[in-house]
Amino acid sequence: MKSGFRQSMAWLHTWTGLLLGWLLFAIFVTGTSAYFQEEITRWMTPEVQSVPADRASGFVAATEWLKREAPGGSEWSIYSTGKRAAGLQLYWVNGPEAPADAPTSARLDGTGTKVFARETLGGWFLYRFHYDLHYLNWYWARWLVGIAAMAMLIAILSGIVTHKKILTDFFLLRLGKGQRSWLDVHNASSVLFLPFILMITYTGLVSLATHYMPWGIAANYANQDKYFEAAFPWPVPAEKTGPAPLAPIGPIVERAERSWGVAAGSVRILNPGDRSAQVIVTSAPDAGMSVRLRSLTFDGVTGVPVGAYDPSGAATATEGTMIGLHAGRFASPWLRALYFMSGLAGCIMVASGLILWTVKRRAKLPDPDRPHFGFRLVEKLNIAAIAGLPFGMAVYFLANRLLPLGIADRSDQEIDTMFIAWGAVAVWALARPARNAWLETLSATALAFASVPVVNALTTDRGFFTSLAAGDSVFAVFDGAMILIAAGFGWAALKAARRGRAQGGRAMARRSPTDAIPGVEAA
Known part of the structure; x- marks a missing residue:
């Protein structure tokens, strides 16, 4: 232990920042790019030309397309890729009579026309990499990212303690002065954007809290599957009882949107064309700050509501809002740009800290x-x-x-x-x-x-x-x-x-x- 509390915190700040700094830099860079993952994906799929102005009409067009192309399917899922993305993504489960190699997905533009886009994961890959690290097993990758995020939190808090002139560092940026310049860059990027960096680090840990602290689930549920069934219900198709026409999708989506006051993000149809059909409409992930989505279930023949899922409670609302703050899907273009600039400041903070370690020690x-x-x-x-x-x-x-x-x-x-x-x-x-x-x-x-x-x-x-x-x-x-x-x-x-x-x-x-x-x- 170093002599004096501040000296001990400086030592802690230096070594927690260094040992995991390279991983933290990768997490910050790819996470920052993910604030524009939809735009990156649009750029990486230049064949897709249009963005639907009205999601409800897009869902109707997609349903008509599925009626023609997947009439025997037991389940249809239509996802709007968001107000910033282009087109609709469709998935379906083929009936038993379909060939084994029959397609199960397609992408449409807002008019219901199939789009033939190049195969790419676009910005979604960069988003997933910042917490799954791609080649590693996802379970251990998330533990590694969590350890890095905790080290980042320790480095931030110990850096705050170490700072003697935290307000002065808002304004100091002396370039061309060697070690002094690197210290100024490190201090300015961390102090000026400190609220964002603290928020993004802590909420990143919250977003995977059940992964790092599963004891609450273990204490209240027989296994994790039971927890996920309760927290993220996913109904499955019932036994078919006989053919019946599917209710019009447009009025169903409009009714759900009026009920919530926000846009719909997806439509899932179980047993389409059967008397047991159900239509599940889910709110859009970019329609509010919380990532916990609401859904309404309708009878697929009459269009009458038969069920609702509305995650509520203080803990759920807090968790959903924290994860929403981290992901920033709710952000307007200007707020998203601020997210991006703040993320860049985090990248500069980590990079300058790594370089400062070598600059300070080279002279000695x-x-x-x-x-x-x-x-x-x-x-x-x-x-x-x-x-x-x-x-x-x-x-x-x-x-x-x-x-x-x-x-x-x-x-x-x-x-x-x-x-x-x-x-x-x-x-x-x-x-x-x-x-x-x-x-x-x-x-x-x-x-x-x-x-x-x-x-x-x-x-x-x-x-x-x-x-x-x-x-x-x-x-x-x-x-x-x-x-x-x-x-x-x-x-x-x-x-x-x-x-x-x-x-x-x-x-x-x-x-x-x-x-x-x-x-x-x-x-």
């Missing part, structure tokens, strides 16, 4: 040009995380445009390219001197992001200027964001080049005059 090394193994390892991991992940994400976007449309498992191959690119940066960082690796990887990342709008314009008819002229804000803003990110990494590469030249000059000045003579060693 006996020979700064020949650091010990632990220092070199941290420096290399910093490069792999801070430059490698963004480079991999840029390659992910490029792969979406460059991979052949008809290849098998295309979405998986897009994801694989991201991790291959990320791994390549890590290998490059290990093989090269840190000074060179920073410059080269930051430059490569800037070039990769700058290439995204160029490749998009060459491979689709939805380039930046075409989208701008057509008023397609999603594609135009996405390409613009790629250019801004490229400029940011380009600026960082330029700073790294200047820093490298300055450090190289100082290293030459420290050398003995005999070092410059080949074959002669200093005594």
